[in-house]
Amino acid sequence: MTNGSRFQSRGFTLNYFDLLNKGGRHLGSLDISLQSWRHTISAFGGFDTADFTLVDTESAVDDWAINGLGRKIVVTDEALSPIWEGFVDSVTLTRGGLSLTYGPLTDIANKIFSIYSGVDTSVFPPVIGARKRSPTFNDLESQATWGIWPYILSLAGVTDSNADLLVTMYMKEHHYPEKSTAFSFSGGQGTLTVKCLGWYNTLVHPYNYTVSTPVFTTITNRFQQIILAQPNAGWISTDFANLQNNSTSVVAYQNDDQKAIEQIKGYTAMGDASNNRWLFGIYEDRKAYHYPVSNQIDYFIYLSDPEQRILDRNNAQVPSWRLRPGKWAFFADFMPGLGSPNAQLEHDPRAVLIESVTFDMRVPIEFSITGGHNSQYEQKSAKLGLRGVSV
Numbered sequence: 001m002t003n004g005s006r007f008q009s010r011g012f013t014l015n016y017f018d019l020l021n022k023g024g025r026h027l028g029s030l031d032i033s034l035q036s037w038r039h040t041i042s043a044f045g046g047f048d049t050a051d052f053t054l055v056d057t058e059s060a061v062d063d064w065a066i067n068g069l070g071r072k073i074v075v076t077d078e079a080l081s082p083i084w085e086g087f088v089d090s091v092t093l094t095r096g097g098l099s100l101t102y103g104p105l106t107d108i109a110n111k112i113f114s115i116y117s118g119v120d121t122s123v124f125p126p127v128i129g130a131r132k133r134s135p136t137f138n139d140l141e142s143q144a145t146w147g148i149w150p151y152i153l154s155l156a157g158v159t160d161s162n163a164d165l166l167v168t169m170y171m172k173e174h175h176y177p178e179k180s181t182a183f184s185f186s187g188g189q190g191t192l193t194v195k196c197l198g199w200y201n202t203l204v205h206p207y208n209y210t211v212s213t214p215v216f217t218t219i220t221n222r223f224q225q226i227i228l229a230q231p232n233a234g235w236i237s238t239d240f241a242n243l244q245n246n247s248t249s250v251v252a253y254q255n256d257d258q259k260a261i262e263q264i265k266g267y268t269a270m271g272d273a274s275n276n277r278w279l280f281g282i283y284e285d286r287k288a289y290h291y292p293v294s295n296q297i298d299y300f301i302y303l304s305d306p307e308q309r310i311l312d313r314n315n316a317q318v319p320s321w322r323l324r325p326g327k328w329a330f331f332a333d334f335m336p337g338l339g340s341p342n343a344q345l346e347h348d349p350r351a352v353l354i355e356s357v358t359f360d361m362r363v364p365i366e367f368s369i370t371g372g373h374n375s376q377y378e379q380k381s382a383k384l385g386l387r388g389v390s391v
Helices: 003-009 058-067 140-146 160-174 219-228 260-269 377-383
Strands: 013-017 026-030 034-042 044-054 072-076 082-095 098-102 111-120 127-133 150-158 179-183 191-197 216-218 249-251 278-282 288-292 297-301 328-331 351-360 367-372
Touching: 034 082, 044 058, 044 082, 058 082, 058 191, 111 160, 150 160, 216 219, 219 260, 219 288, 260 278
Parallel strands: 044 278, 111 150, 297 328
Antiparallel strands: 013 026, 013 072, 034 044, 034 351, 044 191, 072 082, 082 098, 082 191, 098 179, 111 127, 216 249, 278 288, 328 351, 351 367
8 A cells, every 4th residue: 555545545635725824815725645744743833844755747746846835735634634834945856867956945034134233444453343243134025935034144243235135136136036956867757745844943033022111921921922922924824822921030131132932931831830841842823832841641552462452541442543641651561460550640661751743654564652751850950041952
């Protein structure tokens, strides 16, 4: 059975839509023509990466190669439940030994300013001055086609005019998706490989919030503020019902031009007031989720099970493509002599806190998980302002 027919036999459907800034209308769906599908869901970010290979008529493949970049992708199962959602970041067409790649979309830069240190050339040797910020330059044509992709160019020791010149030059070279080619004589059927990213990867805008007096807010409120400031309205939903209330207090002031996603990662690392770990991700319908990691066993796996099933707490089977990070998996027949699960799951070798889940139809065992630990150290360190703490 080919991967394409396996995709169809499970009732999976890949729906694709026009770019969101062009209305996001439904363009079609794929099932039997898909030769592969793989996706990853991560504890931070939610729907993370995906890729698929398409074998179809020459005109259909060419359409994807020319027009596929930026398309919204939603894959559903037989219950019509989304199992992954994101956008096309790059496409690679291979035919007769010629390989043509468009993208990545996320390398576009069409709203740019620079942060730079000025230089005083009236003295010798020239003196590097204070930190400066250039005006913001926009390519409106590119933005209308591909959406707004902000970028901050970092420079050192340049004059004001040269800083502006370098910004405009950089934008000229990066305002549209790049095209790259490779060629060697070979045969074989033409294929199209599509690489996708989850929507959290669009949160690349710098976010600042300046006030004259000290102001504090909560992590949950800050997430809302950051998302509401997105330059592409509606790319990330403003339905915040799934942002659970994390009342951890943080300083509202922000004036470092830090990317939104970097700020969100830093706030997520703080956890809650009790230093419990929380997660952040963009999931179904491009909605943001913020919630604490589980404190109980969510999935039971038996290594000896010939059917390789995953069971929930009610002993019902969980399809592998519905596994989610931030939950505990317990290998029930591993080290049976240990008896009942340890009340502190992080100390039980049979339990793993899922950091990421990968579902891959190209391999016989279609899913894999990577696990981490549940420690309060990272959360406390983030609150104390230590650098290099990740989630």
